[in-house]
Every structure is written in structure tokens, then in C-alpha cells.
Amino acid sequence: MNPSYVLEASHLLNERIGQKASLGIILGSGLGAFVDYLQNKKEIPYSQIPHFPMSSVSGHKGQFVFGKMGNIPVYVLQGRIHYYEGHPLEDVTFPVRVLKQLGATTLIVTNAAGSINRSYKAGELMLIKDHINLLGTNPLRGKNWEEWGPRFPDLTEAYDEALRKKAKAVAKKIKVQLREGIYVAVPGPSYETPAEVKMLKTLGADAVGMSTVPEVIVANHQGMKVCGISCLTNYAAYTGAHKLGHEEVLKVTQNASKKFGLFLKEFIIMIT
Numbered sequence: 001m002n003p004s005y006v007l008e009a010s011h012l013l014n015e016r017i018g019q020k021a022s023l024g025i026i027l028g029s030g031l032g033a034f035v036d037y038l039q040n041k042k043e044i045p046y047s048q049i050p051h052f053p054m055s056s057v058s059g060h061k062g063q064f065v066f067g068k069m070g071n072i073p074v075y076v077l078q079g080r081i082h083y084y085e086g087h088p089l090e091d092v093t094f095p096v097r098v099l100k101q102l103g104a105t106t107l108i109v110t111n112a113a114g115s116i117n118r119s120y121k122a123g124e125l126m127l128i129k130d131h132i133n134l135l136g137t138n139p140l141r142g143k144n145w146e147e148w149g150p151r152f153p154d155l156t157e158a159y160d161e162a163l164r165k166k167a168k169a170v171a172k173k174i175k176v177q178l179r180e181g182i183y184v185a186v187p188g189p190s191y192e193t194p195a196e197v198k199m200l201k202t203l204g205a206d207a208v209g210m211s212t213v214p215e216v217i218v219a220n221h222q223g224m225k226v227c228g229i230s231c232l233t234n235y236a237a238y239t240g241a242h243k244l245g246h247e248e249v250l251k252v253t254q255n256a257s258k259k260f261g262l263f264l265k266e267f268i269i270m271i272t
Contacts, residue, residue, distance in 0.1 A: 001090040001094065001145075002077060002161045003145055003147070003148070003264060005050070005051040005094070006051075006094070006097045006098055006101050007134075009049050009050050009051055009052055009094075009098045009101075010052055010098050010101040010102050012049055013044065013049065013064060013098070013102060014028040014102065016044055017065065017066045018043055019043075019073055019097060020073065020102070020103050021066065021073035021074050021075045021103065021104060021272060022073075022103060022104055022106060022189030022272070023072070023073075023074045023075070023104060023105075023106050023107075023108070023268065024075045024076075024077070024099035024102075024103050024104035024106070024107045024108070024213060024224075024272075025074060025075070025076045025077065025092075025107075025108045025110070025264075026076075026077045026080055026094070026095070026096075026107070026108070026109045026111075026210065026242075027076060027077065027079065027080075027110055028080065028110045028111035028112050028212075028230075028231070029076050029111070029112040029120070030108075031112070031231060031257065031260060032112050033257045033261070034064050034076070034257070034260065034264055035067065035078055037261055037264075037265055038065065038067025038069060038074070038076070039067060039068050039070075040067055040068050040071075040107070041065055041066065041067040042065070042067070043063050043064070043065050043067045043078075044063060044064045044065075045063045045064075045202060046062045046063060046064065046079075047062075048212070049098075050065060051094065052064075052082045052094065052095065052098075052188035053087050053092070053094060053095075053216060054081070054090040055080060055081050055085070058129050058184075059215075060196070061078045061079045061081040062078070063078050064076075064077060064078075064095075064205070065077075065078050065081065067154045069216050069265060069268050069269065070269065072073065072266065072268055072269065073183065073270045075099055075102060075104055075176060077095050077099075079097070079214075080092075080095075080211055081094075082188070082190065082210055082211055083123050083135060083174070083187060083188070083214065084187055084188040084210055085213075087141035088139060088149050089135075089141075089214045090139060090140070090142070092124070092214050092215070093139045093194070093215055093217075093218040094215050095103055095215075096215050096218045096219050096222075096224075097148070097222070099224075100148075100219075100222045100224060102234055104224065105223075105224055105225065105229075106163070106224060106225045106226075106271065107215070107216075107224045107225070107226050107227075107253065108226075108227050108228075108229070108264070108267075108268075109212050109215055109216060109219075109226065109227070109228045109240065110228075110229045110230070110231070110260075110264075111183075111209050111212045111228075111229075111230050111231070112209065112231050112233045112235050113207040113208060113209035113230040113231070113232055113233065114191070114192070114207060114209065114232070114233065114235065114236035115206070115207055115232040115233075115234065115236060116132055116184075116201050116205050116206055116207055116208055116210050116235075116236050117181060117201075117206040117207070118141055118178050118235065119233070120181070120206065120232055122207060122233055122234050122235070123231075123232065123233075123259075123262075124177050124178075124179055124231075124232050125162060125171075125177070125178050125179065125229055125230070125231060125232070125259070125260065125263065126177065126178070126179040126180065126181050126183075126206065126207055126229070126230040126231075126232055127164055127167050127168065127171075127178055127179065127180045127181075127227075127228070128180075128181070128182070128183045128212075128227075128229065128230060129159055129161065129164060129180050129181065129182065129256070130158065130182045130183075130229050131158065131159075131182065131183045131184065131213050131215045131216065131228075132182060132183075132184040132185070132200075132203060132204070132205055133184060133185055134184055134186050134187075134188065134200075135185050135187055135213065135214070137180070138214075139214040139217050139218050140153070140217060140218070140221055148221060148222055149222050149223065150221070153217075153221045154220075155217065158216055158217070158220050158226060159216070159226055159227060159228050160227060161224040162225075163225060163226070163227040163271060164180075164227065165242055166267065166271055167222065167227060167229070167267055168180075170198070170267045171261060171263065171272055173266065174262060174263060174266055176262070176263050177226045178258055179206070179232070181205075181206025181207055182206050182207075182214065183206070183207050183208070183209060183213070183228065183230060184203065184205035184206055184207070184208050184209075184223040185208075185209060185210065185211065185212060185213035186199050186200075186208060186209075186210060187210065188210035189210065191235055191236070192208060194259055195231070197236045199254075199264065202238075204238060207232060207236075208236050209230065209232050216228060227267075227271075229260075229263075229264075231260060239251055
């Protein structure tokens with residue numbers, strides 16, 4: 001990735017927005033309605049931002065949003081780019097590089113995920129405490145730009161412990177069930193087979209998805225604090241009366257959007 005591309009994109013956003021935020025949020029499938037909670041919004045389509053990759057997946061609107069939660073300014077990526085769409089990981093994580101260049105020091109990543117842990121239910125939220133990268137590659141592969149971060153970043157605490165404690169406190173305050181577990185990233189776009197789900201369970205995963213991990217790796221590379229939240233949409237490799245489909249994912253996340261929005265709103269207030 002050419003650092004000049006990051007500078008060009010951030011320069012345009014600075015000009016268009018004219019304000020700064022220290023918090024960035026990436027909204028996953030079906031969770032884009034969170035931006036309705038923001039005031040004084042400025043919305044910029046990805047297509048208008050230099051070098052910004054485009055999302056082609058339903059449930060990902062594809063725009064950069066700046067707004068305020070009360071008096072708290074935030075950058076929001078309403079829709080993400082996925083590895084399975086054919087993008088290299090340096091493109092998938094390009095928005096995270098831009099957020100850091102804009103001045104964001106904390107990143108909240110959200111996603112829709114299939115539950116491997118059978119005690120977790122569809123529609124519940126899961127706080128990510130750790131991840132397993134099964135994408136078969138890493139977004140830091142290739143030349144390392146020292147101005148961004150070290151060649152070999154430490155991921156011992158990829159998901160900031162202090163932020164996780166605050167997330168649990170918020171969930172308790174507003175009486176929202178917040179699970180906690182390990183998220184595993186797979187390439188997709190096909191859903192996992194029952195045998196693969198059994199393998200992932202053996203590895204220690206509680207939920208599986210096709211995103212998030214590359215963004216978290218790059219955020220840590222840049223010294224950003226990260227909090228990850230999954231909206232559990234279904235049991236992975238469900239073998240009942242119907243087959244898995246993206247429509248089901250969107251339906252569950254839309255039904256959970258009010259609960260998710262309330263949680264995220266209170267969480268932002270607590271951490272800023």
C-alpha cells in the first residue's frame with residue numbers, strides 16, 4: 001500500500017468534514033442504521049474518496065460518515081470491504097489506515113457472525129476477547145512502513161482489556177445480554193460445513209465470520225485501541241428446516257439494531 005494514497009484520502013475527508021474525531025467505528029452487515037443516532041451528519045460515499053475500495057455486499061451502504069453523539073464526534077464506516085469480494089487485504093484495511101491518519105486512536109469494529117457456541121442465541125451480542133485468523137494471509141504481509149508501525153507487532157492484547165471491561169459495565173447498566181468469546185475469521189464467501197464448524201469449535205472459537213480480523217491487526221499495528229462486537233445471527237452450519245442465507249443474517253441484525261444502537265450509544269459515552 002502506498003502511504004501517499006492514505007494521505008490523499010484523508011486530505012479530502014479533512015476538507016469535506018472540517019472537524020476531528022478520536023473514535024472510529026466500522027459497522028458490519030445490517031448494522032448501518034446506527035448512524036441514525038448521530039447528529040449533524042456529513043455523509044461521503046466511498047466512491048468520492050480517492051483510492052477508497054467499494055463494497056458490493058447487500059447490507060453495506062458504502063459511505064464515510066462523520067457525526068456527533070451528543071458532544072462526542074465520531075467517524076463511522078457505514079459498510080466494510082471484504083476479502084471474499086476479491087480485494088487484497090491492503091485494500092480491505094485501507095479505511096483503517098485512513099482513520100488513523102485522520103486522528104482516530106480508538107476503533108470499534110462490529111460484525112454479523114455465526115454462533116459456534118450453542119449456548120449463545122441468535123440476536124445476542126458477543127464481545128470479542130480474542131481472535132483466530134484462518135484467512136490464510138495477513139494484511140501486514142509485504143513491505144513494512146515504519147511510520148505506520150513495527151515489522152512484528154504484538155497481538156497479545158489485540159482487543160483492549162480496559163475497553164472490554166467498560167463494555168461489560170454498559171451491558172449490565174442497560175440490561176443487555178453481552179456474551180464474550182473468541183471470533184474466528186474464514187475467507188468465505190461460502191458458509192462453513194458441519195465438519196468445519198466442529199473443527200473451529202475444537203480450536204476454541206465461539207463465533208465465525210468473514211471479516212474484522214484484518215482490520216484489528218492493522219489497527220494494532222498502528223497503536224490503536226480496539227473493541228470488537230459481534231451480532232450473533234444464527235448457529236453456524238444449521239442443519240434444521242432451512243438453509244443458511246444472507247437474508248437471514250440481515251433480518252436478525254435489523255431486528256437487533258435497536259438493542260445494538262442503545263448499547264453502542266452508551267458505550268461511546270462511557271469511553272470518551
